[in-house]
Amino acid sequence: MAHAYTPGLKVAAGTLIRRERRLPLKGEVLVSVGDEVKGDTIVARTELPGDVQPLNLAGLLGVAPQDLDGYLLKKPGDTIKKDEIIAETKGFFGLMKTQVKSPLNGTIESISTVTGQAILRNPPSPVEVDAYIDGKVVEIYKSEGVSVETYATFIQGIFGIGGETKGIIILLVESPKDHLTVDMITPELKGNVVIGGSLVTIDVIRKAVEVGCIGIVTGGIWDYDLKELLGYDIGVAITGSEEKGITIIITEGFGEMPMADKTFRLLKKNEGKKASINGATQIRAGVMRPELIIPIVDPGNSKKSNKEIKTSKGLEIGSPIRIIREPHFGKIGKVTALPPELRVIETEAKVRILEAELENGEKVIVPRANVELIEE
Amino acid sequence: MKDELQTILATDCGSTTTKAILIEKIGGEYRLVTRGEAPTTVEAPFEDVTRGVLNAVGEVEELTGKKILSGEKIIKSRKNDKEGVDIYISTSSAGGGLQMMVAGVVKSMTAESAARAALGAGAIVMETIASNDGRLPHQKIEIVRKLRPDMILLSGGVDGGTISHVAELAELIGAADPRPRFGMGYKLPVIYAGNKDARDVVKKILTEKADLAIVDNLRPVLERENLVPARNKIHEQFMEHVMAHAPGYKKLMAWTDVSIMPTPGAVGSLIHYLAKHEGISAMGVDIGGATTDVFSVFEDVFNRTVSANLGMSYSISNVLAETGIENITRWIPFEIDEKDLRNRIRNKMIRPTTIPQTLVELKIEQAIAREALRLAFFQHKTMAVGLKGVQQERTISDTFAQAQTGETLVDMMGLNILIGSGGALSHAPRRVQSALMLIDAFLPEGLTRLGVDSIFMMPHLGVLAEVNEDAAIEVFYKDCLVPLGYCIAPIGTAKTDGVPCIRIKSDDGEFSVNYGDMARIPLATDEKKKIIIETERGFYIGPNKERRIEMEISGGVVGIIVDARGRPFKLPAETGKRIDKLTSWLKALQVYPNT
Incomplete structure (x- = not known):
């Protein structure tokens, strides 16, 4: 395979970083393109529908599911309060009524005359998304979120x-x-x-x-x-x-x-x-x-010369590499040769390898799959 | 079209690599010509699976000197020996494969049948919910909401039975209002394959909330499963919904001559064809980076299971989490500090594409592979079972056998062939390493043929079998299946190691192996030999407890492995003894250099 190596982790002194900040479902965007934001500025907000809770109405009333309609005091879509009566039987001459009370504050989602179940929904809960990084809003995704951009030192773990x-x-x-x-x-x-x-x-x-x-x-x-x-x-x-x-x-x-x-x-x-x-x-x-982003407050001229991190082209003679597997795990070096033919390694596997010189001058042979490019 | 095929191009878009193979009819037989591969391009920055396909096919062009691509298109009318292909087919597991959730009324009956239907179609079953699974309704709703499956298969009830349980499950799914993984703008496909009398009710509940499709009941009566309609519908929905929303798949679907199959579905159908073709029981295992699939055909019943989180790269840490460090250490033939071993496994997890460079690392990886295979096999045994809840008619003689319903169909003594596939098995530096990993994990009994997939091309052949079964079977035997040889493993145990256990006689003389030992007898792939196998008292070798078998045996790249470690198999508990034993077996079989 032409690209049998692990793309390296990115570590850059200065680069443009863009982060999408989206809501889990549609809501309201609170900022506009061009706004300067801080990491903890709330940029979008929505309400998450509450959890649902089934309630066996027919079972609790002791009636057949298909007869439920005659006992309901509330219908789907209605707002309910905790302990409010949802349904009741008529009882004997108005006595010995069986009542079903709501276990929550919320709404009635549905009532089934097949299973006798009511589905109740808790009130919605608010969800907010912050900007995460200090920067500028560069794009708005209608009702969904924004994109924030900053010039920053960027380190991937x-x-x-x-x-x-x-x-x-x-x-x-x-x-x-x-x-x-x-x-x-x-x-x-x-x-x-x-x-x-x-x-x-x-x-x-x-x-x-x-x-x-x-x-x-x-x-x-x-x-x-x-x-x-x-x-x-x-x-x-x-x-x-x-x-x-x-x-x-x-x-x-x-x-x-x-x-x-x-x-x-x-x-x-x-x-x-x-x-x-x-x-x-x-x-x-x-x-x-994982990542660490340090926004640069005054990037000066360097900002102009830097664009978004480019995808690297691949291994070349002279490329700085880190070995990511035993026996030279963690060592850093430079590629000195990239022989195209497969070589037999200690395990007897035939693999693509590269030759490298480590920082201490030692020369080693490593499978290409076991190095990562040190990228900027 | 079947007879006219001269040149076949097939690709498999895996989660990390896209593999292309070229098959041609040469001198009247179908043969593999070459293979090319390139990284899969489902993710950013490309987000178009066809880019990886073109790169892999480009490598095939380079290696063969043929012209297959015209710009960014596959030349689909074969012009001559140097240009174009007759047919292009593909499988795919990119983007995590097909992730499904299944629901049924009774956990051990309809829900289990639904899981079998989904697994057989090549899906990963994320969760099974059942009316009687012990969870509260709101917990079930929460699960459906959180997991975001690609599709839900809803079953339940025999035809004409009660409808309220199925209706309740439909209501729970409706209440969860599930969202698909890809794309905000479309409804989640739900397939209903339950009691036909409940169709109208299910329709009423789910039509608004999901993209509902209805097929025949997968358990129309308790005594019978009818999984084919549900499986076919899963494939159809997979193409129409899941694939169509994955990056670049619309384009890829337009290129292929038959539907794109989920990779495991294709491997499964190949194992099925093989078992049918030879009239044997067969088992296959595909150990990948993220998942391990096991396929079996016993008594003409095909079963597939997928262990979604057992694998050798992305899922390697999960093997540790599931089996525990002791079970991995027991296969390592030297002492290793637990903390060091843990760190090594985690470092492979965070850098999944690295390969072992030293023998120590190779031995550790192969120890982990044994456990991944063993766990996957265990899961398969518990899933590949007869139908539960079925009344059986018994004669007097059966009453002594006391066979229960729902017993596993997996019968290691009855197994004829065990085939391994996937990186850890297909690319092990020595084939005998693959053979021993298979033996240690599956513990075959009696006489079992062993094989490995030469270059991991079973998915391609599985989809080819849909178009031209003969071509697929031909290439399978000639270029894909590497016969490793036979494993001869007597059943029984002795109190101490070293006592006589088994003798193998042939024209060349007699060869005996003691209890607790292993041996390897060379017999080349194209060789056949008449042998007599005899076991000592307390051991047997055949399904009817035979102690003597006469047969003609064929060879393989490994030859014949005699496994006299006994069944049930047990490793010594004491570290020193265990290491001595492992080392003696590795030496006897010449598994690693310098051992």
Whole structure:
């Protein structure tokens, strides 16, 4: 296959970022094209229909479903209050009536004379969508949402948990090889996104949640710790809805993994700035990676020279790569040769390989499937 | 048209790769000419499946020197040996395949029949709801709302039976007001295949809310299933609704000469054709990155199950979650730290397209594959069952057998052939690795032929069988099925390892294998040999507890594997002993280099 390599994660000092902010169903858009918005500005709003609850009317009244009509005090579409009588039997001379009261405030959706069931609906609940990033509204999707654009530093992680949140970036380590430790987590970090180096452990995460820190970005995490945090083994990698009080972004992988130098340098440069982060990850067709976006307040001239991140062309001699599987996992190097023929590797599989020189000068042969391009 | 086919182009649009194959009639027989592949392009930035198809076909053009494309179109009138094809066909599992929800009145009867109909059509069954499944009505509504299936199959009641239960299920579906996965603007297809007397009621409830189609009852009487009309309707709706809304499929549908089939549906029909063709019982397994499918034909009954979250890349973590770390570790022939193993599995999950470069990594992946296959097989056994709730007439002799309704149809002793497909099995560096993975996961009993799909082309042949069965079967035997050989596995156990268990006699002499051991006897694919198999007391080899069988056996790329580890099979619990045993088997069969 011509493109047998993994497209790299994107790490860029400055790029145009656009994010669609859509409602789950149609509603009202509250901003206009050209409006400057903050991350927490509400841009669209709607009402989600309430949950439904079936009620066995015929059964409760003790009548046949087809005879229900004669006992109803309310009809489909009517508004009902909790404990309001929906239906009643006539009883003997007006005595010994059987009454069915509404268990909720809401409306009657339908009443069936086949099954004797009434479907009741709770009142709608409001849903709001915020802008997520500081930027400008560039497009409106009528009744559905908007598109917000900003010029920003953009960093993709490899895996994350927890949803969207916003906070100030605080660097807690000197080098990308350092671990985050419990004593680094102090109450002053409340509301902030902390940056670590190669590892975050369960104790550190728990302390961070305790002090109200909203995000952690680090190179690696032990799967064992992740399981302990979540209380279950992640099956399929679809995350983002965990409610653990914190969003975690892993930039390199599972185990102790020093954060890539470039990512670390960029985060260091942006210390003290506001970031929008999202741990949501979906590793399926239509892959979705966790992200950290730091809007650049005054981009100056650089904005003109940068467009939306381009899709890379592929591996070439000289391309910077990261090896993403044992035995050289995590190492960075440059492609030195791309032989077209298949080669036999240690497992005896015949695969497309590439030759690369690592940062320490070591020359290695790696299956093309086991490298990712370092992209900008 | 069937006899005139000279050149056949087939593609399979998988969730990650689109594979194209070219089949031609050469010297009076159909043969595979070449294969090309390219990344599937359902997602952004392309969002058009035909782009990947054109790229894969482009690779076929390059490799054969033939002209198949004219600009961005497939040349469909074959002009000569160098230009055009007679027919173009395709299967697809891109975009997550067909995801369905089924509903029935009684969980173990109509709901189970509905699940079988959906699975047989190539769908992933996301959830089964039944009137008696123990959930409260509002919970059922919540499930329908949340899961967003591509389609719902509603069944329930025998013809002429009560209608209120089916009506209630229809009301729940209506109340949930389900939305399809793709596109906001169309109604969700719902197929009704239940009690015919309830059709009007169901129509009244669901016509406004869903795109309702009505077919014959899939369980018209308790004693009989009638799954074909529902399966056909699922295919039709899949094309009209689901596929038509997936990016680029409208265009692809216009190109193909027959309907696009869901990939697993195509593989299933090929296994079915094979079993019919040879008059045997057959089982197939396709282990993919996201899902593992198992197909079987026993007593002429075809069954398919899909384990939607068992696979070797996207779903690898789910194998760990479902089976537990100990069950994976038990297949690894060296000591490994649990934390390290966990991290390795997760790292494959987050970078699913990587491949093992070292032997250690290969052994770990193949250990995980054994568990994925084993779990998928277990699910298949529980689903491939006879009809439940059926009264059986019994004679005096049957009363001693005490067979119950709803027993699994899977009979490993009666199984004639077991075929593996999918990356982990088709692309294992040594074929004997595939053979041993199949044996460890499925534990065949008695005599079983083993095979693998050479380059993962069973989906293409499955859809080809719809057009020209003979061509599909011909290519299957000549280019697709790699015969691995036979597995001979006696039933029974002994108290200690090392006692005599089984002897195989032939012109070449006698070969015996002790209990607890494995052995490999070379016998090439085109060779046949007359052998006598004899087992020691306490072991048997045939369906009627035979201890002696005389037969002509055919070979394969692996040869004959004698598995004298006994059935039921058990691995030693103690780590050192377990590793010694695994190592001795791997050595006996020459599974890995330097072992």
